[in-house]
Amino acid sequence: MIKINNLCKNYGDIIALNSINVSLVDEKLTYLVGPNGSGKTTLIKSILGLIKISSGEIFVDKLRLNGNFSYREKIGYMPQVASFPENLTVEEVIELIKNIRSSITNLDDELINEFNLKKEFNKKIKALSGGTKQKLNAAIAFLFNPKILILDEPTAGLDPISSSLLKDKILKEKSKGKTILLTSHIISELEEVAEEIIFICDGLIFFSGEKNNLISSTGEKNLERAISKLMREKSENFSNGN
Numbered sequence: 001m002i003k004i005n006n007l008c009k010n011y012g013d014i015i016a017l018n019s020i021n022v023s024l025v026d027e028k029l030t031y032l033v034g035p036n037g038s039g040k041t042t043l044i045k046s047i048l049g050l051i052k053i054s055s056g057e058i059f060v061d062k063l064r065l066n067g068n069f070s071y072r073e074k075i076g077y078m079p080q081v082a083s084f085p086e087n088l089t090v091e092e093v094i095e096l097i098k099n100i101r102s103s104i105t106n107l108d109d110e111l112i113n114e115f116n117l118k119k120e121f122n123k124k125i126k127a128l129s130g131g132t133k134q135k136l137n138a139a140i141a142f143l144f145n146p147k148i149l150i151l152d153e154p155t156a157g158l159d160p161i162s163s164s165l166l167k168d169k170i171l172k173e174k175s176k177g178k179t180i181l182l183t184s185h186i187i188s189e190l191e192e193v194a195e196e197i198i199f200i201c202d203g204l205i206f207f208s209g210e211k212n213n214l215i216s217s218t219g220e221k222n223l224e225r226a227i228s229k230l231m232r233e234k235s236e237n238f239s240n241g242n
């Protein structure tokens with residue numbers, strides 16, 4: 001469904017993505033993991049067409065991305081930090097986005113209800129707490145029933161109850177056959193939901209495959225320890241100049 005060939009992205013002298021080749025497995029939940037500054041958000045933004053890639057190809061449902069953004073209708077995106085118009089109310093923001101995507105009618109307002117967002121409907125965005133803004137961000141990502149979900153640090157800033165509600169929703173959508181890509185630094189929190197892992201470091205992909213294969217290849221007992229081991233190895237290699 002999403003296939004990436006030789007993707008490079010430079011920001012001036014910084015090589016954020018260095019000839020990446022990777023595919024997302026359809027109907028699975030892929031966990032994109034790597035240290036700070038490794039290229040995760042750049043990869044996500046490349047798939048979404050939010051940045052201009054330096055070279056390479058990205059295919060979504062066999063369609064090569066070439067400046068036509070209609071494919072984005074298939075994707076629900078939850079950015080790391082949402083930027084909604086500060087002077088609109090929560091309800092106005094939801095209505096605005098519904099109007100923009102008016103062709104999609106089978107809306108999924110489950111998270112709006114689960115997060116009890118209706119009680120915040122009359123508040124302006126600038127008056128929301130960080131966690132409530134994050135709940136709105138999540139609710140909008142799921143609202144249009146997309147077949148692909150891209151979630152950048154989805155549980156960051158959420159209290160434990162809201163975080164569990166969101167994890168349950170992610171699992172529910174996965175069981176319906178959605179393809180999900182998510183990032184998080186809190187590995188233990190999302191270990192249970194992950195099936196496939198992409199490990200990225202310094203713009204290079206060092207592992208892409210099943211979670212259990214990664215754990216067994218490192219000889220560790222869980223994903224958190226396996227990823228920590230990989231990160232330590234990579235940082236030692238870089239400091240040794242390898």
Ligand SMILES: Nc1ncnc2c1ncn2[C@@H]1O[C@H](COP(=O)(O)OP(=O)(O)OP(=O)(O)O)[C@@H](O)[C@H]1O
Nearest residue numbers: 011014015016034035036037038039040041042043
């Ligand atoms: N707009 C930009 N201009 C210049 N450099 C950028 C820009 N965005 C990202 N970078 C650089 O690209 C590299 C990859 O950044 P990216 O945000 O993709 O990392 P990340 O893995 O998402 O990090 P984090 O886990 O901290 O969110 C970093 O070196 C970063 O400083």
